[in-house]
Amino acid sequence: MFEIDDENVEAVFINKKILKKMDENRIIRVLQSKVFPFISDNEILKVNFKLKIFYDAIEGEF
Numbered sequence: 001m002f003e004i005d006d007e008n009v010e011a012v013f014i015n016k017k018i019l020k021k022m023d024e025n026r027i028i029r030v031l032q033s034k035v036f037p038f039i040s041d042n043e044i045l046k047v048n049f050k051l052k053i054f055y056d057a058i059e060g061e062f
Contacts (some may be wrong), residue, residue: 008039022052
């Protein structure tokens with residue numbers, strides 16, 4: 001649980017599995033820009049999102 005200083009949002013609960021892959025500050029920044037503007041008073045909102053990680057390793061000579 002992370003307490004939030006926002007007009008309409010008091011706290012954010014983030015799944016531990018997601019926190020292993022992504023920093024909580026980055027998640028909260030995404031929520032602030034994409035979700036918080038649409039939340040009204042006394043509303044509970046559940047947000048599902050997919051996390052994709054891309055990684056390329058190139059070894060050797062070309």
